[in-house]
Amino acid sequence: MEKRELGESGIYVNPIAFGGNVFGWTINENQSFEILDAFLDAGFDFVDTADSYSWWVEGNNGTESETIIGNWIAERKNRDKIILSTKVGSQTKERPVNSSKKFILESVENSLRRLKTDYIDLYQTHFDDGTTPVEETLSAYQQLIKDGKVRAIGTSNMSPERIRQSLKASEKEGLPKYETLQPLYNLMEREAYENELQSIATENNMGVLNYYSLASGFLTGKYRSKADLTKSPRGGGLDKYLDNRGFGVLKALDEVSEKHNSTPATVSLAWLLARPTITAPIVSATSLNQLQSIIDAPKLNLDGNDMERLNKASEWR
DSSP states (O other): OOOEESTTSSOEEOSOEEEGGGBTTTBOHHHHHHHHHHHHHTTOOEEEOOTTTTTTSTTOOSOHHHHHHHHHHHHHTOGGGOEEEEEEOOOOSSOOOOOOHHHHHHHHHHHHHHHTOSOEEEEEEOSOOSSSOHHHHHHHHHHHHHTTSEEEEEEESOOHHHHHHHHHHHHHHTOOOEEEEEOBOSSSOOHHIIIIIHHHHHHTTOEEOOBOTTGGGGGGTOOOSGGGGGGSTTGGGGGGGOSHHHHHHHHHHHHHHHHTTOOHHHHHHHHHHHSTTBOOOEEOOSSHHHHHHHHHGGGOOOOHHHHHHHHHHHOOO
């Protein structure tokens, strides 16, 4: 695998990020360790989480994912083998969205403690409260970088306007620059990124770590009727994809995966890896079988006809 740089940070990763939202939600700690071990053994090194995963689950408070990853790092003694990304600012049951300097400086200490590490490779604004001056948010990161607690910063779920304001402030005030962008992007969800955010990423040399790479599992081909939506906790929100466009995308994935003796999930990820600006899709697995489709994606080279078939089936314009 050829490593890719996170923006202009000097940090290079193998081109898949494992999404830690499943840890403590759909898989327990022992299962999480098994998946992480296999991901690392397959040659990957990039793990993404947040300080709020998975607060939406009954009985959880949002510290579960970071805690499990920290326990894994401590037990395996492998901190030097992984690139670790987490996020700050999301709401939970106890707090609203917050991107203030005070909140970030308090939150990072909790994340470092849970992750059992003294530095975070990529620290991201998970959500932007829309009222904190962007200069204040960036000054918090400036302090953390100076203190050696953070290597680089990124942003997610921020409006295009606020991203542009932040990038201008970084240049004008000599503040750290967001090196990465974490948007929603996949074969079913192309419009918002391609219409609004892709040009920002291109113009500012930002790495892109798209989330929901498999559209919450729809692009695995697992959900093909309303009856299928009960197959997992994430199936409930996928009925929006059960339309002519969704069925057309599944048909194209079936054809391309059959041609390459692959799977729809692997083809979906290979399509992302071949798209301009995408650095490392974020994707999760809850079993070793699911993980294999992820591991195979960087090895699959889609040709021009494959890309055209997938692009046409998923076009939104």
